[in-house]
Amino acid sequence: MNKKIFITGSCGFIGYNFWKKCQKLNLETFSVDKLSYYSNKQAFVDLSKEKAIEKIDISSSKIFRLIEKFSPDVVVNFAAESHVDRSIEQPSIFLNSNYLGVFNLLISIQKFMKKKKKKIKFIQISTDEVFGSLGRNDTPKKETDNYEPSSPYSATKAAADLLIKSWIKTYKFPAIILHPSNNYGPWQFPEKLIPLSILKIINNNKVPVYGSGKNIREWIFVDDCVEAILKVIDYGVIGESYNIGSSEQYTNIEIINHLIKRLKPNDYDNRKIIKFVEDRPGHDYRYNLNISKIKKELKWTPKFSLEQGLNLTVDWYLSNLDWLQKNKKIYGVSKRIGLDKQ
Numbered sequence: 549m550n551k552k553i554f555i556t557g558s559c560g561f562i563g564y565n566f567w568k569k570c571q572k573l574n575l576e577t578f579s580v581d582k583l584s585y586y587s588n589k590q591a592f593v594d595l596s597k598e599k600a601i602e603k604i605d606i607s608s609s610k611i612f613r614l615i616e617k618f619s620p621d622v623v624v625n626f627a628a629e630s631h632v633d634r635s636i637e638q639p640s641i642f643l644n645s646n647y648l649g650v651f652n653l654l655i656s657i658q659k660f661m662k663k664k665k666k667k668i669k670f671i672q673i674s675t676d677e678v679f680g681s682l683g684r685n686d687t688p689k690k691e692t693d694n695y696e697p698s699s700p701y702s703a704t705k706a707a708a709d710l711l712i713k714s715w716i717k718t719y720k721f722p723a724i725i726l727h728p729s730n731n732y733g734p735w736q737f738p739e740k741l742i743p744l745s746i747l748k749i750i751n752n753n754k755v756p757v758y759g760s761g762k763n764i765r766e767w768i769f770v771d772d773c774v775e776a777i778l779k780v781i782d783y784g785v786i787g788e789s790y791n792i793g794s795s796e797q798y799t800n801i802e803i804i805n806h807l808i809k810r811l812k813p814n815d816y817d818n819r820k821i822i823k824f825v826e827d828r829p830g831h832d833y834r835y836n837l838n839i840s841k842i843k844k845e846l847k848w849t850p851k852f853s854l855e856q857g858l859n860l861t862v863d864w865y866l867s868n869l870d871w872l873q874k875n876k877k878i879y880g881v882s883k884r885i886g887l888d889k890q
């Protein structure tokens with residue numbers, strides 16, 4: 549691949565892992581990120597050293613100028629407000645980034661393509677959450693299944709997907725939509741389940757478990773997700789959507805138990821470590837994706853089992869405790885959000 553890639557949200561968890569992979573592959577990139585409290589400050593330092601980032605909101609009118617200046621072949625949009633609990637408390641910032649931000653990217657790219665007569669492949673990082681909750685025995689969701697988002701977060705992501713689909717149909721806009729399942733791995737901010745649990749366990753604090761802890765998620769190691777996105781950049785068909793998952797489903801409590809066993813092998817008693825707390829309003833029970841399309845058509849398949857990925861993740865956090873503790877201070881780990889009924 550020899551493409552110029554414009555990355556949005558590269559100081560976030562998946563965006564930074566993606567940028568690091570691009571660096572390894574010697575790909576030319578330029579990034580934007582608005583830099584939020586949960587953004588990775590190390591990422592901003594690294595990208596700034598390469599003079600490959602500008603701090604800017606994707607809903608800003610300046611986005612067009614940056615795209616024009618860099619003249620990319622591909623735009624990958626990771627930028628989004630992504631914390632479901634926060635979307636329950638502050639839905640308006642989710643609408644701004646996840647919907648209006650995408651609208652601004654679409655019209656900026658459109659204007660660029662018209663002016664420069666150059667095609668840009670636009671890749672939207674959507675989510676498995678747009679399909680809504682599955683029951684225990686429901687079959688995994690296909691790309692063509694209906695959208696039934698439950699949270700303000702997933703509703704804004706679904707709304708953006710619909711906007712993009714309309715652009716594809718109406719303007720023949722060269723976009724591809726991706727639906728990754730729950731990612732985990734290095735550099736994830738400790739307000740999400742896995743890094744938050746690691747942080748709580750090593751600090752001897754209780755790990756909060758929402759409701760019964762029986763909610764099921766499909767987990768994918770971030771390196772696998774990054775590889776899938778690269779495959780899509782090279783071989784993804786314009787106008788199509790692709791699910792990206794591992795088919796490995798676990799309850800939240802199973803994930804936490806695994807982490808406790810790993811981090812407290814001699815003192816394993818999860819009753820001492822876990823604290824059941826009030827459930828999230830509208831908490832989806834289960835997500836599960838049918839990933840046969842990307843496997844068959846793009847010859848991508850996940851390489852890491854959950855066991856391998858989680859071990860690598862725990863090892864990474866243990867060797868980067870400074871980073872974890874610093875981010876704990878930013879977040880204030882004891883704060884529970886998302887219980888406000890609007």
Ligand SMILES: NC(=O)c1ccc[n+]([C@@H]2O[C@H](COP(=O)([O-])OP(=O)(O)OC[C@H]3O[C@@H](n4cnc5c(N)ncnc54)[C@H](O)[C@@H]3O)[C@@H](O)[C@H]2O)c1
Binds near residue numbers: 558560582607
């Ligand atoms: N993490 C997951 O498990 C997961 C799963 C499926 C889909 N996704 C999607 O993947 C993408 C990346 O997720 P993540 O976990 O890396 O997110 P993240 O929350 O770690 O990072 C998002 C980054 O985007 C930036 N950003 C947010 N709004 C912006 C705006 N308006 N303008 C510029 N920058 C903005 C933030 O500052 C942050 O650095 C998101 O679109 C998310 O919806 C994530």
